[in-house]
Amino acid sequence: MSTLIESIYTGLVQTTWLEAIAVISGIVSVWYSRKENILVYPTGLLNTTIYIYLSTKGHLLGEASVNIYYTIMSLYGWYLWTRIDPQQQKPILKITKSTLKDWRNQCLFFLGFYLAIYFSLVLLKKDFAPEAIPWADALASAAAYTGMWLMAKKKLESWLWWIVTNIASIPLYFIKGYAFTSVQFIILLILAIAGWKSWNDKIKQRQNA
Numbered sequence: 001m002s003t004l005i006e007s008i009y010t011g012l013v014q015t016t017w018l019e020a021i022a023v024i025s026g027i028v029s030v031w032y033s034r035k036e037n038i039l040v041y042p043t044g045l046l047n048t049t050i051y052i053y054l055s056t057k058g059h060l061l062g063e064a065s066v067n068i069y070y071t072i073m074s075l076y077g078w079y080l081w082t083r084i085d086p087q088q089q090k091p092i093l094k095i096t097k098s099t100l101k102d103w104r105n106q107c108l109f110f111l112g113f114y115l116a117i118y119f120s121l122v123l124l125k126k127d128f129a130p131e132a133i134p135w136a137d138a139l140a141s142a143a144a145y146t147g148m149w150l151m152a153k154k155k156l157e158s159w160l161w162w163i164v165t166n167i168a169s170i171p172l173y174f175i176k177g178y179a180f181t182s183v184q185f186i187i188l189l190i191l192a193i194a195g196w197k198s199w200n201d202k203i204k205q206r207q208n209a
Helices: 002-013 017-034 040-057 061-082 100-124 134-152 158-175 179-208
Strands: none
Touching: 017 040, 017 179, 040 061, 061 100, 061 134, 100 134, 134 158, 158 179
């Protein structure tokens, strides 16, 4: 246990200011998403652009691809979240639960990305992505892809995919030497659980209104 704590402390001491900014903006972004606040997207974009640079620099191609996707989906989500009903002057998009059809589509979405990322990293590992752990990277990345897609559509189940992403990412980033980022995912896991509860409560309040 003391060795683990020492490793975490060493990793935190070695954290760069750029990684620290990325971690803080990522946590703030998730906090805003839990509140259903549009600031989730500008703060999230700061996080993703920094991590694209850090991941590329560290030859973490799986993580870099995830953050490129995050950036694109953040812009898409920003657009969807800001659409206003001209008659009611309220946001058009509301938090909803997934139907059985939605569940089928998101599971297929996840599986497709998992297989694509896994086999890509297996092929690229030797020459281009030596730090990759194909099955773990694919799990964290594909779950994150799915969560981000559903978040843009304000689907409650996006939080469940984020919980999977965070659980997979905590040991993954620590092993790769990003201790501060690993700590970030512990905080994000707690926020994801709180986010699911908060959004679920909003759905119930709307149904009871």
